[in-house]
Amino acid sequence: MRFHRQKKFIIVLALICLVGSQTACPFGVKTDSDIEKVEKKLDQTANGLNALAKTARELYRQNVINLQERKLAGKIIEEANDGLEKVSDRVIQIDPANPESVKTGKIDVEELLRKVIAKLNEFNLGNQELQLAVQAVVLTVNEAIALVKLVKEVRR
Amino acid sequence: MPETKTSETLDSLVKILMLMNGMMPILHGLLENEMATVGLTRQERYELRKKLISETRMIADDLQSDES
Numbered sequence: 001m002r003f004h005r006q007k008k009f010i011i012v013l014a015l016i017c018l019v020g021s022q023t024a025c026p027f028g029v030k031t032d033s034d035i036e037k038v039e040k041k042l043d044q045t046a047n048g049l050n051a052l053a054k055t056a057r058e059l060y061r062q063n064v065i066n067l068q069e070r071k072l073a074g075k076i077i078e079e080a081n082d083g084l085e086k087v088s089d090r091v092i093q094i095d096p097a098n099p100e101s102v103k104t105g106k107i108d109v110e111e112l113l114r115k116v117i118a119k120l121n122e123f124n125l126g127n128q129e130l131q132l133a134v135q136a137v138v139l140t141v142n143e144a145i146a147l148v149k150l151v152k153e154v155r156r
Numbered sequence: 157m158p159e160t161k162t163s164e165t166l167d168s169l170v171k172i173l174m175l176m177n178g179m180m181p182i183l184h185g186l187l188e189n190e191m192a193t194v195g196l197t198r199q200e201r202y203e204l205r206k207k208l209i210s211e212t213r214m215i216a217d218d219l220q221s222d223e224s
Contacts, residue, residue, distance in 0.1 A: 043201065047208065070219050081209055085209050088205055
């Protein structure tokens with residue numbers, strides 16, 4: 001009898017914790033929606049491009065890359081950054097509750113993200129540090145593409 | 157009889173505490189993940205990203221200039 005009561009209590013407690021971890025709760029623990037997962041990946045990409053630009057600036061200061069290489073790095077970073085801005089502007093327009101908005105948004109965002117990758121793939125200055133930073137950004141963009149494909153409409 | 161009840165209550169309490177202790181790393185992980193953007197709406201996060209993109213553009217412009 002006592003064992004059953006304890007077992008029931010533990011099951012109820014475990015269920016409360018499970019439900020609490022999956023939904024919004026008073027102290028802010030909630031699961032990200034599909035679209036928020038994409039947006040967080042875009043935040044990471046924006047941070048990656050920012051770090052890449054700062055790395056290029058630092059490598060020029062240390063005479064690791066020359067002026068021509070710095071200019072080329074700046075051009076590619078700017079174009080990839082502009083591409084990311086377009087992605088960001090398009091993602092914010094997606095209404096997760098509207099199936100048509102989700103459907104067209106996913107196609108547009110994936111296409112725009114692929115353009116960012118294509119731009120970054122032009123980056124080849126032969127510097128290992130820069131190349132690693134570029135690859136890290138490409139990786140996050142690829143992850144964003146994978147997450148975009150998984151976005152489903154949210155029923156309200 | 158009261159002694160048995162007290163013992164049962166303490167026993168249950170210990171089990172609950174052990175269970176909660178076991179769940180702490182999971183809860184901590186969930187909280188940590190949320191800390192950076194806790195409370196931000198999609199719009200607020202978009203605006204923060206926009207600022208970062210603007211900063212990167214400024215650095216990229218500097219990189220393309222002829223000045224050393």
